[in-house]
Amino acid sequence: MITIELIDNKKINSIIPLLKILNTSISEETLEERLSDMIKEGYQCVGAFDNDKLIGICGLWILTKYYVGKHIEPDNMMILPEYQNQKIGSKMMQWIYGYAKNNDCVASELNCYINNKAAHNFWEKESYKVIALHFQKDL
Template structure:
């Protein structure tokens, strides 16, 4: 029904309209610049397609940290509104978990904004447990 795959870096800018849906306050120009930098740092993105239409994305970082080992970090998960509530997110997360296992990840970690109640429920439904706080200091 849906096609789920890693998005080739040659067409990574295809995700910008979805990123704008997630972060409308950030301009397309800034998103494009940041995305180019992120790709150089190992960023990957999985896309969900309905035919040729990109309907959902999740950024992916594969990292190793001493306390958890090699793990995958989904970020900026977004399903376009008309496809929300149809199980697309669950299908994408199952794909991510299988991909993580195929590259020998031991776990998955992520960040979720404290005021994102729907996101918190989504992550808990997928087996995640809150283990700490994410702090930020802007310069």
């Protein structure tokens, strides 16, 4: 049975194996440091579990921006490959939408890598619209 719930901040490092699948170039030590900082800045993570096995994650930020108001930002969703195409991502998003509404969010917005066409398709099925480009500059 698949369950979806927030991952306790004390267990946040349990998501590192899934994050390593998303980006193999970031060391485990760096991920631990960044997650520690992110928790201090309000980061949360929802997990999908098959019994006690963590099979999917999606980071969450609740933010307020002048152009949209209070909203939730799903971040770095990852479902283990052997569990993909089973609607787990959609179930996680339904959970996230309910969580957002319970926290008085009026919208959801996210970033998605340009070359991740499978993710584009997923987010379009979730009724997200492309409204902007995300730019980044190394300092």
